[in-house]
Amino acid sequence: xxxxxxxxxxxxxxxxxxxxxxxxxxxxxxxxxxxxxxxxxxxxxxxxxxxxxxxxxxxxxxxxxxxxxxxxxxxxxxxxxxxxxxxxxxxxxxxxxxxxxxxxxxxxxxxxxxxxxxxxxxxxxxxxxxxxxxxxxxxxxxxxxxxxxxxxxxxxxxxxxxxxxxxxxxxxxxxxxxxxxxxxxxxxxxxxxxxxxxxxxxxxxxxxxxxxxxxxxxxxxxxxxxxxxxxxxxxxxxxxxxxxxxxxxxxxxxxxxxxxxxxxxxxxxxxxxxxxxxxxxxxxxxxxxxxxxxxxxxxxxxxxxxxxxxxxxxxxxxxxxxxxxxxxxxxxxxxxxxxxxxxxxxxxxxxxxxxxxxxxxxxxxxxxxxxxxxxxxxxxxxxxxxxxxxxxxxxxxxxxxxxxxxxxxxxxxxxxxxxxxxx
Amino acid sequence: xxxxxxxxxxxxxxxxxxxxxxxxxxxxxxxxxxxxxxxxxxxxxxxxxxxxxxxxxxxxxxxxxxxxxxxxxxxxxxxxxxxxxxxxxxxxxxxxxxxxxxxxxxxxxxxxxxxxxxxxxxxxxxxxxxxxxxxxxxxxxxxxxxxxxxxxxxxxxxx
Numbered sequence: 001x002x003x004x005x006x007x008x009x010x011x012x013x014x015x016x017x018x019x020x021x022x023x024x025x026x027x028x029x030x031x032x033x034x035x036x037x038x039x040x041x042x043x044x045x046x047x048x049x050x051x052x053x054x055x056x057x058x059x060x061x062x063x064x065x066x067x068x069x070x071x072x073x074x075x076x077x078x079x080x081x082x083x084x085x086x087x088x089x090x091x092x093x094x095x096x097x098x099x100x101x102x103x104x105x106x107x108x109x110x111x112x113x114x115x116x117x118x119x120x121x122x123x124x125x126x127x128x129x130x131x132x133x134x135x136x137x138x139x140x141x142x143x144x145x146x147x148x149x150x151x152x153x154x155x156x157x158x159x160x161x162x163x164x165x166x167x168x169x170x171x172x173x174x175x176x177x178x179x180x181x182x183x184x185x186x187x188x189x190x191x192x193x194x195x196x197x198x199x200x201x202x203x204x205x206x207x208x209x210x211x212x213x214x215x216x217x218x219x220x221x222x223x224x225x226x227x228x229x230x231x232x233x234x235x236x237x238x239x240x241x242x243x244x245x246x247x248x249x250x251x252x253x254x255x256x257x258x259x260x261x262x263x264x265x266x267x268x269x270x271x272x273x274x275x276x277x278x279x280x281x282x283x284x285x286x287x288x289x290x291x292x293x294x295x296x297x298x299x300x301x302x303x304x305x306x307x308x309x310x311x312x313x314x315x316x317x318x319x320x321x322x323x324x325x326x327x328x329x330x331x332x333x334x335x336x337x338x339x340x341x342x343x344x345x346x347x348x349x350x351x352x353x354x355x356x357x358x359x360x361x362x363x364x365x366x367x368x369x370x371x372x373x374x375x376x377x378x379x380x381x382x383x384x385x386x387x388x389x390x391x392x393x394x395x396x397x398x399x400x401x402x403x404x405x406x407x408x409x410x411x412x413x414x415x416x417x418x419x420x421x422x423x
Numbered sequence: 424x425x426x427x428x429x430x431x432x433x434x435x436x437x438x439x440x441x442x443x444x445x446x447x448x449x450x451x452x453x454x455x456x457x458x459x460x461x462x463x464x465x466x467x468x469x470x471x472x473x474x475x476x477x478x479x480x481x482x483x484x485x486x487x488x489x490x491x492x493x494x495x496x497x498x499x500x501x502x503x504x505x506x507x508x509x510x511x512x513x514x515x516x517x518x519x520x521x522x523x524x525x526x527x528x529x530x531x532x533x534x535x536x537x538x539x540x541x542x543x544x545x546x547x548x549x550x551x552x553x554x555x556x557x558x559x560x561x562x563x564x565x566x567x568x569x570x571x572x573x574x575x576x577x578x579x580x581x582x
Contacts, residue, residue, distance in 0.1 A: 034427075359488035361488040361547070362489045365547070366428070369427075377462065377464075378464065382461075391486075420432070421432075421440070421489065422437060
């Protein structure tokens, strides 16, 4: 028995993170699902929350709760300070940007929509081009499809190579003097592919195009430095990186944000309102109309701290090792088709796969009966599914609390699934 | 595995999933209807030959999860040779059963009762429904001939 426990511990540790130790910080992982220990492998959809984040939410509501920025009483001042502390922390977390360049939204989706509705509306015209990639999530696709329609602009896309990378030699042909924006994901939510942000940004800037990066899958899993990468806009979400739902971040270069029209309008985003006109507030408040998700933002600070304590380099190292282990073990199931790059260094821990004879939804239902949570479907990337020639895939996605034992449970359950269906 | 799961994937369902009936193409197509659930990717192609008011032959080609494949296969097996009225009646009973309404499967179709195991898995109900709703629409179109060509139906976002 003692030996078993020791083995489990060893199995959950990588050189990056001791996931057994991390697990103790996530109360939800104590849940028993259908008689089995919860094995949570749906992190690309949303991550679980450590006690520190849950406590921060409770503490905010039991101790601090008030509206921010306008009140003159103690609670309002404390709430404002806590909210702005998270902004300062976020600015540091993504490479040391100015606080005025960090805008809180309700998610990465809203962050991208904000750019499409403001910068896009004023900078993309008829005959202009927007360059995206074939691996975009609908969040970084639909806003550009609709903007292109509205403006009679042309939407172009960077194709994929057969091994799941962007076809980079094509990029120089696809970026033209009409390209206004290059919008791409930092890390694919289906293939796991990590894209070369700096290289693509340099190419875009040489042609005078702006760059927007969807970092929803990247910021939770790798060190990100938007200053070093030189991007113009960068969007991500709190809930995929241990923080609360309903909080997103848009980083934008100050020079661009200053020139942009407001997005939502109303309270907080104004400096002076008359019946015949309005002057807008300074950055970043110009883009934060109305009462934001104050509690969520305040608790997001605890998520950032938690990740910093682990160290983003260590998080990445952990996922490289665990992804390598998972990719390796998945080959033990004959005929199983795994999508995306085979090299763990070129990808994150998002692993999509299909079984030629079992539909992803059946796989997901069977795995759930063993307490294993994965995702099945088109993962909000229908055009990519079409490129891949799939209607749906099953997807296991890893995070800091996952260890080799979770991968072992997955493999065992996948084999059991085949036995169950008699295949 | 657990009981709830075995209740959905009953042996009869798994049998139809492993060897679906009605795969063989039919010579004369009088009724043609397609079903699609884009969010799952389930697709069904349903065709039937009519002869003196009977569904003389049924062809079902379903690509999707075990539930949708089994459901389509059961349709092909149990409705073959039935009258149009009977097919409509049974399809309606199955539809009601899957939607959790009061409905009783007639004795000679008792195997179809196995489909109701999906009711414990709300997101899978649409998978079991697809073949039946596709048939209902196809029959309706055959009878009033209002739609030119194929009808395409879905059981998504309609519950």
